[in-house]
Amino acid sequence: MLLNLILANATQVTEAFNVEGLIRDLAFLLILGAVTTLLFKWLKQPVVLGYIVAGFLASPNFEYLPSVTTEDNIEFWAQLGIVVLLFSLGLEFSFKKLVNAGGSAVVTALFIVCGMMGAGFAVGHMLGFSHINSLFLGGMLSMSSTTIIIKAFTDLNLRHRKFASLVFAVLIVEDLFAVLMMVVLSSIAINSSVEGGEMLYSVSKLAFFLIIWFVVGVFALPSLLNSQRRFLNSETLLIISMGLCLGMAVFSVACGFSLALGAFVMGSILAGTSFAERIERVTIPVKDLFGSIFFISVGMMVDPAIIAHYWLPILILSAVVICGMIFFGTTGMLLTGQSLRVAIESGFSLTQIGEFAFIIASLGMSLGVLDAQIYPIVVAVSVVTTFTTPYFIRMADPTANFVEAHLPRRLHFLINRYTEEATTSASATRQLWHSLFKRYLWRVVLYSIVLIAMSLISLDYIVPTFTGLFPNWGRLFATVVSLLFMAPFLLAMTYPASKKTERERLIAANARYDVPLIVMTIVRLLIAMTILVYLLSSIYSMKVGWTIGVGLFFILVLSFSKSAHKRMVRIESRFIDNLNERELRRSGAKNRLVPNMHLAYMTVGYKCPFVGEQLKNSGLRSRFGVSVASIQRGGDLIMVPGAEERVFPGDVLGVIGTDDEIQKLLPVVEVADDEAPEVSADDIRLTGVRLKASSPLIGKTIVSSNFRNVWESLLVSVQRDGDYLQPDPSIVFSEGDTIWAVGSVKRLADIEG
Structure with missing residues (x-):
């Protein structure tokens, strides 16, 4: 009985949503897509x-x-x-x-x-x-x-x-x-x-x-x-x-x-x-x-x-x-x-x-x-x-x-000069002001949006809920609850955006900092007070909002305490740390093991100098003074890798070292991905190349030609007079030899001569 009911319901659902047609269409499209993408792959066209x-x-x-x-x-x-x-x-x-x-x-x-x-x-x-x-x-x-x-x-x-x-x-x-x-x-x-x-x-x-x-x-x-x-x-x-x-x-x-x-x-x-x-x-x-x-x-x-x-x-x-x-x-x-x-x-x-x-x-x-x-x-x-x-x-x-080769020298000079000027760093004082204004702006915008959102939630949800539960005292309860939640952020709006050390640096640079900082402080206070007055005016009346709101705001400012400030600093620090989590994990700045020793996670770039090398030959400890605690390779995690373990592009190295050691190592390990090879796996194959008299390999042995490193290929065999010779180091390449190697087809084509 139950089985029949389930089958009947399943039939009704299938008819209502035409599940069979949906799956049939999807199957048809995917099969067609598979055929055409294989064809375009074969033609070396974009999928x-x-x-x-x-x-x-x-x-x-x-x-x-x-x-x-x-x-x-x-x-x-x-x-x-x-x-x-x-x-x-x-x-x-x-x-x-x-x-x-x-x-x-x-x-x-x-x-x-x-x-x-x-x-x-x-x-x-x-x-x-x-x-x-x-x-x-x-x-x-x-x-x-x-x-x-x-x-x-x-x-x-x-x-x-x-x-x-x-x-x-x-x-x-x-x-x-x-x-x-x-x-x-x-x-x-x-x-x-x-x-x-x-x-x-x-x-x-x-x-x-x-x-x-x-x-x-x-x-x-x-x-x-x-x-x-x-x-x-x-x-x-x-x-x-x-x-x-x-x-x-x-x-x-x-x-x-x-x-x-x-x-x-x-x-x-x-x-x-x-x-x-x-x-x-x-x-x-x-x-x-x-x-x-x-x-x-x-x-x-x-x-x-x-x-x-x-x-x-x-x-x-x-x-x-x-x-x-x-x-x-x-x-x-x-x-x-x-x-x-x-x-x-x-x-x-x-x-x-x-x-x-x-x-x-x-x-x-x-x-x-x-x-x-x-x-x-x-x-x-x-x-x-x-x-x-x-x-x-x-x-x-x-x-x-083409443009770089044919662009008039005058225009080339103007473009390069404009680019350099656009990226040139400003003076230290200007950078300090820029940093200070940026921090001030994001704090004002961030806390203003949060306070506005909390005000809207209070007016749309908290006030109606409390007035429904407590007809006589509901608005008062809702106001108290809303203000309790908003108080930390109202306080944060009143805190100065500048640090003591920054003000000292501005004084040392003879910069007139007092007027801009006073203006920024007034703006912050006005925004915080306006939001508070708006909330109270919306719950009660404009008169109550201005009288009670302004009074509460001054009480809130005067109740400034170091403990409240520390709590807000912790909240801000948590937000900043979460925002920069990947960077902090990469540098190990927040992952301290013992004093001045950090565990950082960095991704090995394609041009890292010790790619393919064993850890014992990488020089990580002798040159940089760091130790490798782990290697994340795809879905595999290698804990405490041995000296024989090799390093490959894309590996995530867990490195233990001091701040200075990690900062020196980062640019070496994470060489710019802009230089990552653009050769796809389809370009790597076993290729036979017949050597001409002009080939750069003629007269050289496998060792003297440095075949693996120079041509970035693996020599498989040398075909000579119908025989296939194993890649012995003593073999001397000669005209008419056919080199069989695994590597980039375009790269190996240069061997022909």
């Missing part, structure tokens, strides 16, 4: 192009193969793919990196968005579109595709390059601009004008929620994960990370934002933890699976009939996107002080439009202001630019070489 071809083959527009049964199924998988892809991007690019690259990213993104909106608007008018259609078209052309670029960089093994991190920062800022742009376009479409109040509200709301999510996440998540570190195997970490990703995505929608923004925020928060690399590793299969469905869904939008009918506008808009993104992206990077090569590489990477173009187009269609033919045109432009993106990324280096 993302194979996914787009698979999508076209699976669409109703290709009549020679069966099509998917329900397009809503594909939309579901594609949306999930976007969420996972942006979560992965967040793991790659933490908030701290965004702040460090923020100036360059914001200026470049603003330059691109304004420039491309103007170009799109002008081209739209040229093609005969209306004013509002041209405006929406400019918005659609101004946003590069985050997901396409992530996939292209991954396929081309470029995510470690300097320009890639700058491009990611620009894409993040563009996504934030897109939220603002949608508000502006909606306002123009509905009211034929920009509602300044609504735009300001949307920007403030976005900033408010981003800061709250960031503060709560950084304060809570690293401590929580570290407390459960011994239980976090790969399975548990995958469940927790994906749960946090989807949970934040849902919460983001509840706050009025997109799923993708929430996923990105959670990834950025987790990127600051010491678990970031492990989370990224365990979520790679999930990202690859659902990310492939997203790219396949883009390919399904390709309609040959639309492309044939609107081929000219599609080509014109594709050229505008490619040329415009290269020009505005490169120029924006140069304006922010980046080198010419980095600027060109960044500009060539942004040559496409993607998911936000579809979102803006859908917004225009829902508002009834966008002509129906524009949507398929934009989809076709997106597909064309997606196809060309990997090729333009590959063209960046040759283009940079």
